[in-house]
Structures are given as C-alpha cells and as structure tokens.
Amino acid sequence: MTTIEQALNQTAAQFAQSGSDSPQLDASVLLCHALQKPRSYLFTWPEKALTDSELSTFASVVERRLAGEPVAYIVGEREFWSLPLSVAPSTLIPRPDTERLVELALEKAPQIQGDILDLGTGTGAIALALASELPNRQVVGIDLQPQARDLAASNGQKLALSNAQFLAGSWFEPLKNGTKFALIVSNPPYIDGADPHLSQGDVRFEPRSALVADDNGLADIRYITEHARQYLVAGGWLLFEHGFEQGEAVRAIFQQFGYQDVSTQQDYAGNDRVTLGQFTD
Template identity: 65%
Template sequence: MKQSSSVEDTLKSATERLTVSGSESPSLDASVLLCHVLDKPRSFLLTWPDKLLSIDDTQAFEQVLQRRIKGEPVAYILGQREFWSLPLQVAPSTLIPRADTERLVEIALEKAPQLPGDILDLGTGTGAIALAIASELPKRQVWGIDVKEEARQLAESNALKLGIENANFLCGDWFTPLEAGTQFALIVSNPPYIEKNDPHLTQGDVRFEPLSALVAQDNGLADIKHIANQAMGFLLPGAWLMFEHGYDQGKSVRDILSALGYQSITTYKDYGENDRVTVGQFSLCQKEK
C-alpha cells in the first residue's frame, strides 16, 4: 500500500500536476482544494507541513484534484465563491461571481443615495450583486430577477444563509415578473454580453459556465439594448441604469443609452483598467418622447 504523503509533499505534487494541466493559479488551487478536503484554514497548511494525510483524505483530495485538472472551476468544486466579502453558494446553473463585478456594486453604492426607492438587479444569478448592495443598504429594498427558477432559489438561499432580509428574488424574463407601474431608483445588470463566436468561450472556467448567461446576439449587445429600452418604463425620473459589459463595448453601450435619451452617460474602468461599467440617468422627457 502506498505510504501516506505529508501536507507539503501533497501540495507540491498537486501543484506540479495542475501546472501541466494549464491552471493559471496551480499553487493556490492546490491549497484551496486541500483546505476544503481537510476542512482547515490555509494557516493549517503552513503550520503543519509534515502532517501525514489519512487514506480517506488522500482519496478525497485526489477526486477533487482530478476535477480541477479537467478544468472544472474551483468555485463549482467547492460549491462556494466569495463576493464582496460574502460567502455565496454557486452552482453550474449560474455564473461564478467575479472580482470585476464588484466595480458595478461600488458604482451602484455611489449612485444609490441620490434618489430614494427600491433597487433592481436583472439577471441576478447567485444574487451576488443584489446581496452585496442589500448588505450595504439595509434600509433599501433590493430586488433580483433571473430567468431560471433554480437561480432564483439559489439567490434566495444565499440571502437566507447570510441573514440579509431586504433582498427579494423573482423568476422571469427580465422585467416580465414586475407589475405595471413598478419603479426603481436604480437598475443594475450584468447581462449576457459575449459574442457567440468569441474564442474566450472555449477557454478556462468559462467552458463550464452556462452559455445562456454569457452569450448575446447582435455582437453581444442584444440584451443590453432590450434592457435599456424596457427600463424606461420602470425607472423613476432621475434614476440610474447601469451595465457591466465587455472590455471593448464601452462606446457601443454609451451609444445605445444616448440614442434612447439617457443623460450623464459615463463609462467606468475595472481593476485591470478596462472599460467595464457604463451608466446613464433616466429623465422624464425620455418617457414623453
């Protein structure tokens, strides 16, 4: 029978195998997965490098390691991803929350105090954006809508586990679950915005994520155009509409909002200095056109 390996040797071997498989963060992946199997913090790996793994732990680690070697995202293997310091359950039916999307939350929190009223997150997925905003603005009601019922249930479960009581989730296609006359002070969305032939769809973690949450027609702009047009019926005068979008779509989104009469249109960069979030302010004269 093979002798048990130490924590240090296990991490070294796993890191080498993940490097060969093409992981962009092999050492981190190995550490996170081993912590998950051992149910220990990362400090344990540093404190007890010579500790031998049990046979059960070795087998369990090999199983999750094989999944990562095949390219499955760590977040799906763990069933969890942190976003805005909130531990969120994730599932293959939803996108994995990403750090760049925190820029959308930051800008939403800057704009939200300008006008009282509820806040809407379209295409909420895990509920990441809605829950981040709701956690920072406990006196505001935040609504999240997703076309998938399983996503709505996941977002609702995340809210319950986090104890966030001012977040509400509905199932439907964009604005369809809302009653006529419902208005919001802020509408945010990270909609599908990738063009269907984009080569990134066959690379990295994206290969395992749902295409319906990634790809849009019309060079990736179809859903943004639809939301921007329909949002005019659900925004209070002076309210803000904001989108996360692709790094090369800033001008296109500005043009879409400008053509519809939105004001104070601005594009913000993400942490990598790429265009990532574009906002526009709704005016009453838009509705009168």
C-alpha cells in the same frame, strides 16, 4: 506518507503545468475542501501526514480541476464582496471585476431614494452585496432560471439579508405594473456567440444562456436599456457590466434611448467594464 505541504506542492506543480492562472491557490482551496478545514490549518500543520481517505478525496477533486472544471463549482462556493456565496453550474461564477459595478451603484445610491433592481442575478452576488451595504433599501433580484432564483434566495437567507428578495422570469416580466426603482443594475449576457473564449478555461462549464447574446453580444443590453425607462424613477440610474471592447457601443445604446450623463468606467485592470446613465424622464 504524504504531508499537507507535499500534497500542496505536488498539486500546484500539476496545475501550473496544466495552465492554471493560480495553481497554488487552487491547490490550497481544494485541499481545504477535501479536509473540511480552514486555510489556516494548512499553514499550521504542514508536516501532518494525510490519511489514505483524505488523499483519495483530494485526488478526486484534483482530477476534476485538471479536467478544467472551475474550482468554485467543485467546492460549491465563491467569495464576492467579502460574502461567502454558494454557486452551482446553473449560475455564472461571481468575478472580482463585477465588484466595480457594485462600487459604482453604491456611489449613485445616496443621490436618490428608492429600491434597487438586479437583472440576471445568478447567485445573487450583486443584489446581496448591495443589500449588505444598504440595509434600509429593498433589493430585488430577477433571474430567468428558477434554479438560480432559488440559489440566490438561499444565499440571502444564509447571510440573513432580509432586505433582498428574488424572482424568476425574463428580465422585467415578474414585476408588477408601476413598480419603480432608483437603480437598475445588471451583468447580462454580453459575449458574441462566435467568441473563441467560450471554448477556453472555466467559461466552458458555465451556462451559455448567461454568457451569450445576439447582435454581437449587445441584444440583451439593448432590450434592458429600452425597457428600463418604464421602471426607473425620474433621476434613476441604469448600470451595466459589459465586455472590455463594448464601451463605445453601449454608450451609443444609452444615448439612443435618451439617457443623460452617460459614461463608461474602468475595472481594476484598466479595461472598460461598466457603463451607466441617468433617466431624467
């Protein structure tokens, strides 16, 4: 007989030994998934014995995690900005650091009226966070992959956020000529293809096309920065998430294309994470 508490402790020990950063959390999330119960259930019934069927289901998802598969892909969901989002291997897993991009966009939004564009939207995390906080604004999310566009749209429907819409295509391609935005935000591919971190941890399972860019990870940032000028209203803002060592390079790209008030802001860990600039026409 194995109780909930025993299963959690044994699995957390396995995860810790395998190098997980959050072994106890991983174990509890996967057990909730296997039991189809909320986390409160685990704490309320620690002495409850698991059935053979429940143990078998739990063992199968534990095995996937021990093989390195991200918890978010196993359970099919990740919370971002307090919004439950479905995730899939066609998209990046939303990360807490990206909430800093949302915060900074929300700081700029009151300064200027107009719609908001999220490029490389993935699960729709950024677009939907902004749509939830700015119900009177229209938010458009674009992703190259139709599967990602469909997933983002599904997330928007589940959250009943009717002010968010999602399109498939390469960067600005799906937009009609003359379309203008007050804010353009993006968490684009920004990792150099030679970066050793690409072969480590959860990132091994994420779509490479959403991670890697040419020119030391700066090619997509450069492209968006140049072409965003056609789609920003005068006084509009462009904001990027980027790698913690890329702040100086990204600021130089903004300045090259004539943006004003360019700055780099840090994430919760004190690392350079978001660069923004204003297009003044």
